[in-house]
Amino acid sequence: MTPILTVENLIKTYPAFRLGPVSFEVKAGSIMGFIGRNGAGKTTTLKSILNIVHPDSGSIRYFGHELPGNERVVKQRIGFAGGAVDYYPRKKISDIIAVTRNFYDNWDDVAYRKYMDIFSIDPQKTPRELSEGMKVKLNLVIALSHKAELLILDEPTSGLDPISREELLEIFTALKERGVAILFSTHITSDLDKCADHITYIRKGGIVASDTMESFISCHRIHGEGSNLEEIMLCCEKEDYREKFAE
Amino acid sequence: MKNLLNKELRLSAHLLSYLFLAFSFMALIPGYPILLSAFFVCFGLFQTFQNGRETNDILYSALLPIDKKDVVKARYIFVCLIQIIAFILMAVLTALRMIFFSSAAPYANNAMMNSNPVFLAWTLLIFTLFNTLFVGLFYKTAYKFGKPFISFIVASMLAVCIAEISHHLPGLEFLNTSDRLPLQLMLMFFALVIFVIATIISCRTAQRNFDLLDL
Numbered sequence: 001m002t003p004i005l006t007v008e009n010l011i012k013t014y015p016a017f018r019l020g021p022v023s024f025e026v027k028a029g030s031i032m033g034f035i036g037r038n039g040a041g042k043t044t045t046l047k048s049i050l051n052i053v054h055p056d057s058g059s060i061r062y063f064g065h066e067l068p069g070n071e072r073v074v075k076q077r078i079g080f081a082g083g084a085v086d087y088y089p090r091k092k093i094s095d096i097i098a099v100t101r102n103f104y105d106n107w108d109d110v111a112y113r114k115y116m117d118i119f120s121i122d123p124q125k126t127p128r129e130l131s132e133g134m135k136v137k138l139n140l141v142i143a144l145s146h147k148a149e150l151l152i153l154d155e156p157t158s159g160l161d162p163i164s165r166e167e168l169l170e171i172f173t174a175l176k177e178r179g180v181a182i183l184f185s186t187h188i189t190s191d192l193d194k195c196a197d198h199i200t201y202i203r204k205g206g207i208v209a210s211d212t213m214e215s216f217i218s219c220h221r222i223h224g225e226g227s228n229l230e231e232i233m234l235c236c237e238k239e240d241y242r243e244k245f246a247e
Numbered sequence: 248m249k250n251l252l253n254k255e256l257r258l259s260a261h262l263l264s265y266l267f268l269a270f271s272f273m274a275l276i277p278g279y280p281i282l283l284s285a286f287f288v289c290f291g292l293f294q295t296f297q298n299g300r301e302t303n304d305i306l307y308s309a310l311l312p313i314d315k316k317d318v319v320k321a322r323y324i325f326v327c328l329i330q331i332i333a334f335i336l337m338a339v340l341t342a343l344r345m346i347f348f349s350s351a352a353p354y355a356n357n358a359m360m361n362s363n364p365v366f367l368a369w370t371l372l373i374f375t376l377f378n379t380l381f382v383g384l385f386y387k388t389a390y391k392f393g394k395p396f397i398s399f400i401v402a403s404m405l406a407v408c409i410a411e412i413s414h415h416l417p418g419l420e421f422l423n424t425s426d427r428l429p430l431q432l433m434l435m436f437f438a439l440v441i442f443v444i445a446t447i448i449s450c451r452t453a454q455r456n457f458d459l460l461d462l
Contacts, residue, residue, distance in 0.1 A: 052309055053461040075312035087307040088258050099257050102250040103311045 002064040003027050004150045004181045010048055010058030017205060019044050020058065024200040024210040026150065026181050031172060033192035033213075034185040035229060036202035037237050042185040045202065046154050050080060062150070076105055079143020082154040086135050089128035093121065093138065104146035112145035133164030140171065150181045157191050169195050189229035199229065203236060251313060251321035259322075261298040264329055267291025271336035274362040275344060277353035281362060282407045285373040288333040289399070292326055292377065296385060296392055305389050309462055316454040319386055323450040326382060330374045338367055349425045360411055364431035365422045368438035369410045375442045376402045379449040386453035389460055 003025040011020035019041040026032045036042050047053040049060050051071055060067040062074040088096055101107040116123060119137040127135060136156045143151055157165045165188075172182055173195050186192065192199065192213075200210040209216055221227050225235040268291070273284035299305060308318040341362040348354055354361050360369075377399055384395035414423035421427040 047462070050310065051315070052306070054459070072312050072314060075310070080310050086303065088302045088304070090302075091258060095257060099250075099254045100311075102253065103313065 003061075004063060005049065005183065006059070006061040007045075007049060008059040008061075010045065010055050010060065012044055012048055012053060012055045017041070017044075019048075019205040020055075020207075022058070022202070022207050024207065026183050026198075028149070028181050029176055029179045030197040031176050031182045031184055031192075031195050032198045032200060033189075033196035033229075034183060034200050034202065035187065035189055035192065035233065037187055037233070040202045041205040042187075042202060043154055046152055046183070046185055050152065076146065077148060078150045078152060079139070079146070079148030080152045080154070081136050081139030081143065081156050086127045086130075090126050092124060092126055094123040096127075097123065097142070100142060101145070106147045108145055108147065111147070112141065115141040115144050131164070133160045133168065136160075136168060137171075144175075144180075148180070150183065151175070153182060153184045155186050155188075156184070157186060157188055165191060189233055192229055201233075201236075208236065248317060248321060248324070251308070251311075251317055252324055254308070255321050255325040259295060259299055259302075259304045260325065261291075261294035263294040264291045267294075268329065268333055268336065271333045272340065274337045274340045274366065277357045277361070278359055280359055280407055280411055281366060282360065282369050282373065282410050284337065285333070285370040286403050286407070288330065289373065289377040289381070289403070292329055293381065293392070293396060295325070296382075300390055300392075306462060316458050319454045319457045320450060323378070323382065323446065323453070326378060327446060330377075334367065334370060334374070337362065337370060341367060345425060360414060360423055361425075363423065363425065364428070364435040365414075366410075368431075368435040369406065371435070371438040371442040373403050373406055375438075375445045376406065378442075378446045383449040383453050386457045386460075389457060389462065 005026040007025070008023045009020065010022040011018070013019070017039075022041070022045050024032070024034075034042055034045070044053060048055045048058075049067070051060075051067055062070070063077065065074065067074060097112065101109070101112070119134070119141060121130070121134060121138055121141065127138065130138060136153075140151070157168055160168070169191055172184065176182060176195070176197075184192065184196065196213050198210070198212055199216045201208040201216070209219070211219070217227065217229075217232070220232045220235075226232040267287055270284045270287035270291075273279065273287070274281050305318065309315055341364070344354065344362050360366055380402055381392070381395045381399040384398060385392050413419050421430060
């Protein structure tokens with residue numbers, strides 16, 4: 001089956017940072033956890049695959065089609081939610097939706113009302129009146145109402161309380177079961193322990209591994225680097241500051 | 248494009264961009280540099296750009312299923328729409344003043360520029376300065392508007408000064424009289440051509456610059 005998203009040898013160079021080469025695939029009905037510490041290149045990768053940042057080289061294919069030249073069609077079929085981004089904070093949600101819905105050919109008003117009801121979002125409120133968790137849910141409502149087949153989520157659970165995080169993880173799992181693919185960038189690895197099928201680990205701009213969750217964990221367990229994502233990340237990333245200070 | 252323009256009008260536009268259209272009525276004030284009315288209309292439009300940065304308007308737009316270049320085109324259309332409304336308002340007020348009050352003392356003895364087709368021509372040139380200097384330069388970064396706006400302020404104030412001085416110069420008195428209407432209308436149409444051509448060029452350049460940007 002054609003992967004929903006294929007990234008191959010993506011490279012982006014900044015004066016003080018080099019991303020890549022980054023390669024991974026996201027399949028339908030799966031959750032790909034994209035992990036790495038702050039500044040590792042997660043957001044730059046996501047921005048590159050959304051064509052908000054221009055990579056120097058590499059290939060990005062959605063549904064088997066190259067992104068350049070097909071951006072309009074591709075964006076009809078994907079949704080994005082970032083934990084820290086909110087749009088038009090003082091406009092009523094109903095007004096934002098009234099404008100947004102016109103851009104999507106597959107917009108489903110019945111589905112929109114259903115998800116607004118499920119997530120208990122009042123359309124008469126403004127985004128600034130929503131909690132951080134509700135803002136993520138609002139972005140999910142928009143994505144689901146236009147029947148997005150791939151959700152690209154940039155740290156959607158960062159800054160949320162444990163209950164909101166748990167709720168979102170339940171939602172992601174339910175969506176996965178309905179065939180929606182999710183690319184979930186986060187540094188809160190415990191969230192992925194509960195829901196991810198695949199893991200892509202990025203460190204200092206380069207991909208360390210991209211594999212199924214089981215293979216990823218077992219491979220690192222064999223090398224004594226931990227038995228869950230947090231332990232593996234800590235083992236790979238932790239710097240010994242005591243030694244550095246002693247120098 | 249219809250959807251993007253709808254977004255500009257309903258989500259992106261700051262209320263002041265609409266309210267500052269009322270400055271068009273300054274065209275009737277005698278003894279005042281009435282060209283500032285065009286500047287204030289542009290200042291109202293500036294609020295939309297400032298508001299856009301605060302509300303993540305550009306990122307929201309870039310994520311929509313549209314061609315990225317159309318984000319810029321829609322903004323130019325919105326800016327021109329406001330400017331055209333202001334221009335029409337000023338043109339109607341100018342026509343009323345010239346028909347009914349051309350010999351009224353406050354206008355007949357006005358040392359400053361009266362509203363006439365030359366005033367409308369200068370208005371179009373100030374709008375052109377806004378579209379090329381401010382909007383054009385803004386889309387080089389899509390978030391820095393300090394330098395573009397200062398460039399516009401300096402250029403437009405210079406234009407206001409030149410406009411107010413020019414009709415006092417020997418041989419150029421016709422710029423502020425009511426007896427050389429055909430020549431004044433010709434100048435206005437010439438300014439209109441400059442406005443259209445410069446805005447189209449500026450829009451295309453801004454689209455190219457915006458397309459290359461990493462947001």
